[in-house]
Amino acid sequence: MKKYLIVIFCLFGAFRSWSQTAQDRKDVERAMLDYIEGFYEGDTAKLARSVADYSVKYGYWKDDKSGKYAGEAMSHKEMMDYAIGIKAKNRQRKLTPLEKTEIFEVQETIASGKVTAWWGIDYILLEKINNKWMIRMVLWQGPIATVK
Numbered sequence: 001m002k003k004y005l006i007v008i009f010c011l012f013g014a015f016r017s018w019s020q021t022a023q024d025r026k027d028v029e030r031a032m033l034d035y036i037e038g039f040y041e042g043d044t045a046k047l048a049r050s051v052a053d054y055s056v057k058y059g060y061w062k063d064d065k066s067g068k069y070a071g072e073a074m075s076h077k078e079m080m081d082y083a084i085g086i087k088a089k090n091r092q093r094k095l096t097p098l099e100k101t102e103i104f105e106v107q108e109t110i111a112s113g114k115v116t117a118w119w120g121i122d123y124i125l126l127e128k129i130n131n132k133w134m135i136r137m138v139l140w141q142g143p144i145a146t147v148k
Contacts, residue, residue, distance in 0.1 A: 042087025059140035
């Protein structure tokens with residue numbers, strides 16, 4: 001009888017851990033979608049919901065004339081200002097099938113993923129704070145490289 005109880009408790013523990021991870025994966029995906037939709041729709045509420053105030057975003061864009069990459073930082077305030085500008089200029093857009101999120105890994109307190117957007121590729125690091133997944137760091141490059 002004791003063996004059966006041990007097996008049942010082990011299975012219950014494994015199921016509980018799996019279901020928590022499944023919810024965490026949904027929450028990580030939602031945070032990454034809020035991030036890209038926040039930019040596309042000019043929705044600062046989505047950005048505030050998914051990007052930590054102390055987040056760090058750094059990216060490399062390619063100069064059309066020289067063909068060389070240059071780096072540029074974007075603060076949380078600049079992210080919000082960008083979204084406000086999108087809405088003010090009525091330049092909102094919707095996601096297309098080519099624009100997506102991918103989750104690489106979800107742990108208890110950290111997660112990683114990738115966002116493909118019109119501007120390029122963003123690699124995302126998230127952290128779980130007060131039981132909520134928030135984007136902590138973004139590293140991006142654009143435009144999206146074409147395969148030859």
